Amino acid sequence: MTEHLYHKYVKHMTLEEKIAQLLQLAAPFYDEPGDHSEITGPMEELGIGSETKLAAGSVLGIAGAEKMMAVQKEHLKNNRHGIPLLFMADIVHGFKTIFPIPLAIGCSWNPELAEQSAEIAAREAAVSGLHVTFAPMVDLVRDARWGRVMESTGEDPYLNSVFAKAFVQGFQGDDLRNDVSRVAACVKHFAAYGLAEGGxxxxxxxxxxxxxxxxxxxxxxxAVDAGVEMVMTSFNIVDGIPATGNSKLLRSLLREEWGFEGIVISDWAAIKEIIAHGAAEDEKEAAFKAIWSGVDIDMMTTSYVNHLPELVAEGLVDEALIDEAVLRILKLKEKLGLFENPMRGADPVLEREIVFSAEHRQVSRKLAEKSSVLLKNEGVLPLAPEQRVALIGPFANSGDILGWWSWTGSKETAVKLGESMRILSENPGNVIIAEGSGIDSISESQRNEALKAAADADVIVLAVGESSEMSGEGGSRSNIKLPQAQLELIELMKGLGKPLAVVLFNGRPLDLHGVYDLANAVLEAWFPGSEGGAALADLLYGKVNPSGKLSMSVPYSVGQIPVYYNSFSTGRPKPEEETGNRYISQYLDIPNEPLLPFGFGLSYTDFSYDGLTLSAETMKADQPIEAKVTVTNTGKMAGTETVQLYIRDVSAEVVRPVKELKGFKQVELAPGESSEVVFRIDESMLRYHHSDLSVSSDRGQFSLFIGASSKDVQAASFRLLK
Incomplete structure (x- = not known):
């Protein structure tokens, strides 16, 4: 395929035309004045000529079948070689039908539903003219201050890997050429962007x-093993070198070691930012470092266009290096079938039929139900249809429940909580709605309105949280508590002495002081997407039993951050029982442990774990063992439990985490029903990177844990023999 593309296209292209294929321009370059699409990042005057634009290889941020078709038609009419544009966009957790944010999807522990959400997002995006989505983001995150926590599935490398594979399969399917309802996926951000200092x-x-x-x-x-077509570089440095100019990362590791043959694209203006990092003197040097590192597409700078011709003329860059990058881009265009069908999948009639369809919205609703996490419940939930409920707070009837990356989503069409609760109540008048406060302000009239709404209520439900702008890209926060105005509202309602439930809308785990300690029940909704209000009403009234489990620890205080379950022990670990010993690893003013641990989540029913057994006390590399436990629904309501398997290497060449997630299974149980859950443990699950970076297991003792969370577990042990 590549040789064919070379002889048909590359061989006949000028150097400038080749380099233009490496340029990605944003939607405003193709818009009429005043019709600019919303995009992120710094908008600059690039100063490119019309010839460069006509030879450009891809465009960012155009959506809508008619618009895409018009741009593609105009481009092909003027492009000398008839090479179509690639249309790309950030379809992070839904196109028009918005699903819960990825952090919430991680809390579903349901990769099948995650894959289905990506498939639907691809279907809507493809029919609207898009070919590539800048998703999934698989950055490991342990710092809730970072705004882009919302785009990740959490703090665990195993769980994130499971979801990475699911998202790639959902977006791409098995045959991009013949299945025009799928799009190419671009995994991001390579690499370690989630470890940004200070969040x-x-x-x-x-x-x-x-x-x-x-x-x-x-x-x-x-994601690479799942066949992802593209990789996006991260903004950060890795081992002191900006990722976008890091040949060890992009060429040695990604391409040579992992065998990745797809496209590497910079993040927005990241090539030029090599200068600001202090790793390039000017754009010419930045372009040199990026092309040598294997970056194929320059997103929204003219570093390549302006400087690669000069670098080739000076003999600093071999033109063959540019040919390789061009061929990778053309190869994806051919794989998508764009040379035969430049309008691939775009269909204005079908677009109106399937985008935001009832079928798609139903899946969004189901995923929102599965993603919400019940954090606390002192018998307040579920609500009874006959109860008089005061629903109070800035999210009581708000459409701002989609999250930062809901690019084409509509807050106006998002299903609102108050409307949905009135549908499920025995009498719509039983649900009294009051705003109570703004996101970060509260007035006397709002206080009075809240008190009036709560006066005759049997129970108060507070819908509070962050606005969507308070997380996402550029949305880092040092104070991750609720805004003071909402904390005042909670305290005001608590003073009435009535049962109090809180529903949280947010893009990160919050410091819940002033919430968790005052409320009788807390339901973590995250940003639940287009059908969020309906899903949450079903959960609050018990039509659906909560089953979500945290994919990221909820900190006790921001002072603990980063706080995560799979940490290392120290030489002076803090014992579970208080000893009065000062000289141990501890805070004097707060606990070491998070408020709520990874894997935690309550239900309206109860589950017991009994009889953990291992099939053998020793195992060999070619002799796996099995761990079994019986899980019983001891409550009065059917429910789904996520059974979690953790392992610890007790004595290793380098210290290992106190626990590591190695597997999980979900069981649906009727009241009184039991299920035997079996995990197979093989030697590959015990391997890790040694001090010399080799990967192997160590013989010796291992602890095994199975339970309802990373903290609530039963333990057993076995020995690996070599």
């Missing part, structure tokens, strides 16, 4: 190569 977006990252390989690379590798 501050775009900030520096510093970690050892062993830590990088052991914890931060697995999810990217899972």
């Amino acid at each position: 501050r977006d775009y900030n520096s990252v510093d970690l050892s190569e062993r830590q990088l390989r052991e914890y931060y690379l697995p999810a990217y590798k899972a």
